[in-house]
Amino acid sequence: MSKVRVEGLTRFKAYEILGPLGVVFVISIGVGLISASLQLAVQFALCNLVMVLALQAFVGNSGVLSFGHASFAMIGAWVSGMSTASERVKGNALALEKLWEPLITWNLNLYTSIFLAMIAGGVVAAIAGAFLMRLNGLAAGIATFAVLGLFYNFFFNNTKIGPGSQALPAVPKFDGVYEPLLLAMIAMILVYGLNVSSIGRKLRATREDLMSAPALGISTQKVRWIAFTLSGTLAGLSGAMYVHVAGTWQVQDYYLVFTFLTLAMLIIGGSASMWGAVAGTLVVTAVGQVLLLWEQGKSILGLRIDLPNGARSMLIAATLVGMLLWRSSGLTQGKEFDPRRKRN
Numbered sequence: 001m002s003k004v005r006v007e008g009l010t011r012f013k014a015y016e017i018l019g020p021l022g023v024v025f026v027i028s029i030g031v032g033l034i035s036a037s038l039q040l041a042v043q044f045a046l047c048n049l050v051m052v053l054a055l056q057a058f059v060g061n062s063g064v065l066s067f068g069h070a071s072f073a074m075i076g077a078w079v080s081g082m083s084t085a086s087e088r089v090k091g092n093a094l095a096l097e098k099l100w101e102p103l104i105t106w107n108l109n110l111y112t113s114i115f116l117a118m119i120a121g122g123v124v125a126a127i128a129g130a131f132l133m134r135l136n137g138l139a140a141g142i143a144t145f146a147v148l149g150l151f152y153n154f155f156f157n158n159t160k161i162g163p164g165s166q167a168l169p170a171v172p173k174f175d176g177v178y179e180p181l182l183l184a185m186i187a188m189i190l191v192y193g194l195n196v197s198s199i200g201r202k203l204r205a206t207r208e209d210l211m212s213a214p215a216l217g218i219s220t221q222k223v224r225w226i227a228f229t230l231s232g233t234l235a236g237l238s239g240a241m242y243v244h245v246a247g248t249w250q251v252q253d254y255y256l257v258f259t260f261l262t263l264a265m266l267i268i269g270g271s272a273s274m275w276g277a278v279a280g281t282l283v284v285t286a287v288g289q290v291l292l293l294w295e296q297g298k299s300i301l302g303l304r305i306d307l308p309n310g311a312r313s314m315l316i317a318a319t320l321v322g323m324l325l326w327r328s329s330g331l332t333q334g335k336e337f338d339p340r341r342k343r344n
Helices: 014-032 036-062 069-084 087-092 101-105 110-132 137-157 178-196 198-208 220-246 256-269 274-295 311-326
Strands: none
Touching (some): 014 036, 014 274, 036 178, 036 274, 069 110, 069 137, 069 220, 069 256, 087 101, 110 137, 110 220, 178 198, 178 220, 256 311, 274 311
């Protein structure tokens, strides 16, 4: 009998990771050098990419929908933003007049704060995951959304630890695209490493057949918890990156719009692969920028379409619904990057 080769993400293939890394590097540098406004757009896109990768690591591999990852980004942003913001601003700002005294003098450099933000996101995800990973289906989605609501209301209404409903200014910003680009590329390598690892394979086995996986000796709760913790760590990184691109920390940046947008990027690109997360982020960002310019009454290559405000969000939402109805595997069909693959 001849051997039949089974395709799938079961072992490391250099082109599957080098291809996406090259695409992200070339687009980020090429577009980011055109103008200051496009550089800012690239920086935000890289922040979103890390968040989409965090979602892919867990949601894409486990099949369990999570609305709670934005809370880990929220925590990472708070840690990195609060620890690097100007002590003078924290001590004198009207919104921070009730701030806990140790937080006023808390000061770290940019890179230490980002590392600490990742740790904070991972620790909180690990604690939450110890309870949430017992759940499946609708119950898991509702529980993770409750986690998001819990942290949002905690930060929004608590002026002892932050600005509450207002914004914390004077957070140091990245200098160009190189720092967020490096962090995004590291996140891509980590997620691909998880996907080709035994943990990734076991997690996908639970996604494909939840009842049969334990019969193979797979602990569903354990592999989900590991992936959830790693994805929480990356979400914390995304939040820290976001706050150093925006130059300000406010809890509203990490709530429903952020959650919807990053989930839409993952589903449109293809949730089952790291390449799908990259493709979805790039496509949604590019289309979103075009629609934003048209909403502002600007022309692109001589083409001008006057769109009403909100058209961008409506189109992304409609595209998401269309993908779920007619191409649920996304643009990449859940496959990793492969330059040899024939296009139909």
